[in-house]
Amino acid sequence: MSLEAFYVVIRFSHFIAAMLMCGMSIFAVILSSGAFSQVLQRILNRGIVFSAVITAVTAFCWMSAQAGLMGDGWQDAVDLETWLNVLQTSFGQIWRWELIFSIITLGVIFISRQEIRLYSLLILSIVLLGLHALIGHAAMHDGVIGNLHRLNQFIHLISSAYWFGGLWPFLICIQFLRDKKELAVGLDKQIFASLIRFSRVGHIAVAMVLITGVISAMTLLPQWPFAYNNSEYQSWLWLKIVLVIGMVILALVNRYVLVPKIQQKGRLQYLIINSWIELLLGSMAILAVAVFATYQPI
Numbered sequence: 001m002s003l004e005a006f007y008v009v010i011r012f013s014h015f016i017a018a019m020l021m022c023g024m025s026i027f028a029v030i031l032s033s034g035a036f037s038q039v040l041q042r043i044l045n046r047g048i049v050f051s052a053v054i055t056a057v058t059a060f061c062w063m064s065a066q067a068g069l070m071g072d073g074w075q076d077a078v079d080l081e082t083w084l085n086v087l088q089t090s091f092g093q094i095w096r097w098e099l100i101f102s103i104i105t106l107g108v109i110f111i112s113r114q115e116i117r118l119y120s121l122l123i124l125s126i127v128l129l130g131l132h133a134l135i136g137h138a139a140m141h142d143g144v145i146g147n148l149h150r151l152n153q154f155i156h157l158i159s160s161a162y163w164f165g166g167l168w169p170f171l172i173c174i175q176f177l178r179d180k181k182e183l184a185v186g187l188d189k190q191i192f193a194s195l196i197r198f199s200r201v202g203h204i205a206v207a208m209v210l211i212t213g214v215i216s217a218m219t220l221l222p223q224w225p226f227a228y229n230n231s232e233y234q235s236w237l238w239l240k241i242v243l244v245i246g247m248v249i250l251a252l253v254n255r256y257v258l259v260p261k262i263q264q265k266g267r268l269q270y271l272i273i274n275s276w277i278e279l280l281l282g283s284m285a286i287l288a289v290a291v292f293a294t295y296q297p298i
Helices: 003-031 032-071 080-087 091-108 112-135 145-180 187-220 232-263 268-293
Strands: none
Touching: 003 032, 003 112, 003 145, 003 187, 003 268, 032 080, 032 091, 032 112, 032 145, 032 187, 080 091, 091 112, 112 145, 145 187, 145 268, 187 232, 232 268
16 A cells, blocks of 8 residues: 555545544434433443544554655654654654644543543543644634635534534434333433433534535635636545535434424334435545545645
């Protein structure tokens, strides 16, 4: 595998894991309620911890890939002196904190009390994702424009994590409702309450993903979307947009077509299928970002 391909794979894996870690943690400790909260936390705990480990490990792999790309290839990817040189760059000034918080994350997963562990991982996931708003294309501008762009990117990342990362616990909730006869008395109402909270905040999160995405594109490409020059960056950007539009359509169908008539036969199965497709489209959109973020925005 080439170093460039490795870099894309690591970016993709890192963002998938970090967003799942963030979205699942939000659902587990904030959106779920009552006795169901404890049930869901136990189910999601392993997935959140696994995502946390992958996020931390890929942060170090990202640093290794960056060292190799800034140096002379694979030999510099594991060279300590090259790492130290990279840490002195503008990227390294931010990424050193990503590495520090990754180490803290690996320590937090050993906290014995589950609720404290999950709340801590939620906070760390927001920090780890938020630091990405300070590097890459978001760091291209200085002054007020630069600060606003970085804030915009932070909102974009956290909103995306809520939407994409929340789809997995959403699917678990639907699975519980499909096996409704096996639920304890009153648990179904708590599941519905959790889903309603996810949906209400989800409307804001989806709107923020779309609005901040447009703002970011117009900041980096002042003539966008009216000027298309067939560049790699714009081609991958448009692919991401198409994928996100597909996710929005599925989300609207789920919320306003399937959910109001969820008691009808087969509706839950359609909801599960649509949500899986939404997860797939989201993963493909993140892959598109992992690719076009390596190109110059032209």
